[in-house]
Amino acid sequence: MSELPKAYEPQEVEINWYQKWLENKCFSADVNSSKEAYSIVIPPPNVTGILHLGHVLNNSIQDILARRARQQGKEVLWLPGTDHAGIATQTKVEKKVREEENTTRRELGREEFLKRVWDWKDKHGGIIIKQLKRLGCSCDWDRERFTMDEDYSEWVSKVFVDLFNEGLIYRGKRMVNWCPVSLTALSDEEVIPKPQRSKLYFMKYELVDSPGEFLEISTTRPETLMGDIAVAVNPKDERFAKYVGKNVRRPFPEAEIPVIADDHVDIEFGTGALKITPAHDKADFEIGERHNLEIIDILHPDGRINCPEVPELDGLDRFVARKKAAAKLEEMGLLIKVEEHENNVGYSERADVPIEPRISMQWFLKYPAVQEATDAVANGDITFRPERWNKIYAHWMNNLQDWCISRQLWWGHQIPVWYRKDKAFDLKEAESLDVKDTESGDIYVGTEPPADGDNWVRDEDVMDTWFSSWLWPFATMDEQTRAKFYPTTDLVTGPDIIFFWVARMIMAGYRFEGELPFKNVFFTSIIRDIQGRKMSKSLGNSPDPIDLMEKYGADGLRFGLMRIAPIGSDVKFDETMIEEGRNFANKLYNACRFRQMQGGEAADLVIDESLPVYHLDILAKLDELDEKLEKAYASYRFNDVTQHLYEFFWTEYCDKFLESAKFDFRSGDDAAKQKTLGVIDLVLSKYLAHLHPFMPHITEELSAKMGYVAEGEFLMTKALDHSNVLDGVSAEAITRAKEITAAVHETAGRLRNLKAEYQLAASKDVVFVIKPVADWVAAECDTLALLVGAKEMQLQADFDAPKGTPASVTPIGEVYMPLEGLIDMDAEKARLDKEIDKIAKEVEKSSKKLSNENFVARAKPEVVAVERERLQEWEAKLAQLKEMRLALA
Structure with a gap:
């Protein structure tokens, strides 16, 4: 037993123990171990990222699972790594190049620009890893992976080639989310819907065969009018039945376009008639496909108008053109009115500008192993927690659309397709391209470049970041590691990427490894501020976890956060809970110091019915704690685990047992003292082991200083003892x-x-x-x-x-409680009389308010309820005081 300093300094202790764990390879997984395997792969954070509270929650849960598995005697692999985060990283480096070198990536060229990106990655890529280590994450850092590692990249290319050769990957023109600033297609996950105060424009198109008669339509985007190819109404809408099949006149450039009927049209929106612009709206595109309509693209990739036929709009920014188009309609007498309108607009996550639905030539994937992935969750081979995500997953799997896997970026896994130089332009612009086209010999698809590379041009696009990360559970492991640790046991992630990552990993696991990639998926909560708002820099409500760790310790942050993170519910972050986590650490530390202050080693403890009742009680509750924790862990109810740990130590051990046991230290009875010390050591040693996954640093420190682990042994690698300490004591006792x-x-x-x-x-x-x-x-x-x-x-x-x-x-x-000699009876009677008078006035005041019909009728129900509750409290207090006064009469 080593003496504990008077005060607990978490920062010093945490850094010291983490370094010891690393030096002694405590986190390293042994592929040759005969132990049962437990594995978990970290959801790779962006290489440019920094730690936020969502990371803290997610990685604390993973660490809890990994440390608990080690205590259960399993061979644990927690595999860490980072994602190259194509658009996020490229955007940051492009900004840096503009600001520091006054140039662009295209002026630099692909090769030079990518050198800048790798330099950025080497400088900034390790920040979040260092922060995860500060949190105490017990990852196998020797196996840290990066999605642009050479062997990982080989996996990505091989998967592309295999799927292309199977006919599942093809190139074609489709409607995609397009960022006019980054000039690339985006996944749905990279599009953030934002509520906007927009305008709804009401205009009229003249019927061609009935001059002077007009069809009124409504739109939020008059600037795309030049791409209108039809006007659509709902076939059930009797107002417009007579117009279906007729033509109306598009104002500019002037053209005759048909009125069509389509069930998609919302009768209640606007006038009930919509202008159809297939090139610039996803719903319009689908309507256009159903009715074989022409597609007219009137926007440049950067969002400027591309319509020379209307020179006053051609070349204008889309939002400038919106106002000009409305003004032009007004000049022509075709603008009826403009109303304020609230709607959601999709914004590019990185560029923070409205995206454009755009027809673009892209690479697409028809998903493999769809049925296996659907069945795996439906039949329980893969368990989702909370279970409600099963239905959402099933709905998505039953409504799959081909995945746009190409991005117009340079940072990422470049498409492994080459075109013959003399045919490259025509091939790139072809309406479609798939495995059949390789028979011409003008297209080459492979993991290595063609032998005569000078005669070929490589496709410039890179693959969607998700196309590399969907391989994460197995592409991160070599063959020997996969043999031991694949499939993995648990996945901890956010529900917002259930489709973009989780579902795709399941399909990839079945397609490329022939089995599921993980057995359990735990979806973490979204962390909000105390008002229920999402955390964001702009709101200033997102505290820096590093600052919190410096203030409260990593263990305090972990424990405090886990106490407010129920399964399936959003977390309302309250810093006072993190402060409580720090206070809990101090309470634990002081309890161990108190034990040290009572003397050295305790005599061997004999557990039988002769032990005092308080000793038997705390030992019984220690056994119950083990059972409660097992049940909570089995159902992944981590906040329940935390609460059980908190209540046992703070209430049962400190407030009750320790206070009761203090008599043994004052009685002078050495035998009684030795029994009490023995019970304290037994309880603390087992409790520290139970607490370890949540507060790893302080439990390791106290276990070592208290002598609960042998010299050179670590609490984190010591098997947890689940045996009941009261096995030899009768149930009656x-x-x-x-x-x-x-x-x-x-x-x-x-x-x-x-x-x-x-x-x-x-x-x-x-x-x-x-x-x-x-x-x-x-x-x-x-x-x-x-x-x-x-x-x-x-x-x-x-x-x-x-x-x-x-x-x-x-x-x-x-x-x-005889009061003689304890209080001045007359003074106490006077005090009570004064207090009774004061409370009686409050009762009268509250009663009058509640008997006032106007107050009850006009006040908010919650205000009335609070007032009724106050009256009950005042009345109860008054009754108590009167009883006390009567006792003194």
């Missing part, structure tokens, strides 16, 4: 001990309240008289006096209490 302990503590609480009512809380001179309910009460009087802070507990079965003596009916019997 345990029940009796628990009942007596509960009775004593409940009585102590009531008597402390009784003292407080008469302002005697701090007084140690109070003598209580007990009319006991059983013989055992006598043996507990000294302990009870200690708990209550009283001078003495007297047993008098026939006690005749003087009139006015305060009393309480308790589980140990009637207990009286």
Whole structure:
């Protein structure tokens, strides 16, 4: 046992222990181990990222699972790594190049620009990894992976080639999310819907065969009018039935376009008639496909108007053109009105500009192993927690659309397709391209460049970041590691990427490894501020986890956050809970210091029915704690685990057992003291092991300093002892001990309240008289006096209490508190009379308010409810005071 310093300094302790774990390879997984395998792969954070509270929650849960598995004797692989984050990283480096070198990536050229990106990655890529280490993450850092590692990139290319050769990958023109700033297609996950105050424009198109008669339509985008190819109405809308099949005149450039009927049209929106622009709206594109409509693209890739036929709009920014187009319609007498309109607009996550739905030549993937992936969740081979995500997953799997896997970026895995130089332009612009086209010999698809490379041009696009990360569970492992640790056991991730990552990994696992990639998926909560708002820099409500760790310690942050993270519910972050986590660490530390202050090694503890009831009670609760934790872990209810750990230590051990046991240290009975020390050591040693996954640093520190682990041994690698400590004690003895302990503590609480009512809380001179309910009460009087802070507990079965003596009916019997010599009776009567008068006025005031019909009718229901609750509290307090005053009369 090594002496603990007076104060706990978490930063020093945490850094020291983490370094020791690393030096001793405590996190390293052994592929040759005969132990049962447990594996988990980290959702790779962006290489440019920094730690936020969502990362803290996610990685704390993963660390808990990994550390718990080690305690269960399993061989654990927690595989870490980072994602190259194509568009996010490229955007940052492009900005840096503009600001520091006054140039662009295209002026630099692909090769030079990618050198800049790799330099950026080498400089900034390790920041979040260092931060995860500061949090205490027990990852196998020797196996850290990056999605642009050479061998990982080989996997990505091989998968592309295999799927292309199977006919699942093809190139074609489709509607995609397009960023006019980054000039690339985006995944749905990279598009952020934002509520906007827009305008709804009402205009009219003249019927060609009925001059002077108009069809009124509504739109939020008059600037795309030049691409209109039809007007659509709902076939069920009787207002427009007579127009279907007729033509209307598009104002500019002037053209005759048909009126069509389509069920997609919302009868309630606007006028009920929509202009159809297939090139610039996803729904319009689908309508256009159903009706074989022409596609007219009137936008340049950067969002400028591309329509020379209307020179006053051609070349204008889309939003400038919107106002100009509306003004032009007004000049022509075709603009009816403009109304304010609220709608959601998709923004590019990185460029923070509205995206454009755009027809673009892209590479697409028809998903493989769809049925296997669908069935895996439906039949329970893969368990989702919370279970409600099963239905959402199934819905998505049953409505799959081909995946746009290409991005117009340079940073990423370049498409492994080459075109013959003399045919390259025509091939790139072809309407479609798939495995059949390789028969011409003008297209080459492979993991290595063609042998005569000078005669070929490589496709410039790179693959969607998700196309590399969907291979993460197995592409991160070599063959030997996969043989031991694949499929993985758990995946911890956010529900926002259930489609973009989780579902795709499941399909990839079945297609490329022939089995599921993981057995359990735990979807973490979204962390919001105390008002329920999402965390964001702009709101200033997203605290820096590093600052929190410096202030409260990593263990304090982990424990505090886990206490407020129920399964399936959003987390409302409250820094006071992190402060409580720090306070809990201090309480634990001080409890261990208290143990050290009582002396050295305890004698061997004999656990039998001769132990005091308080000792048997805490040991029984220690056994119950083990059972509670097992059940909570089995259902992945981590906040329940945290709460069980908190309540056992703070309430059962510190507030109850330790306070009761202090009598043994004052009694002078060495045998009693040795028993108590033995129980303390047993409880603390097992409790620290249970707490370790949540607060790894302080538990390792205390276990070492208290001598609960051998020299050179680590708590984190020590098997957890699940045996019941009270196996040799009868159930009757345990029940009796628990009942007596509960009775004593409940009585102590009531008597402390009784003292407080008469302002005697701090007084140690109070003598209580007990009319006991059983013989055992006598043996507990000294302990009870200690708990209550009283001078003495007297047993008098026939006690005749003087009139006015305060009393309480308790589980140990009637207990009286004679006041003689303790208080000035006249002064106490005067105090109570004054307090009664004050409370009576509050009761009268509240009663009048609630009897006022206007107040009850006009006030908010919650205000009225609060007032009724106040009245009940005042009335209860008044009754109590009157009873106390009557006792003194």
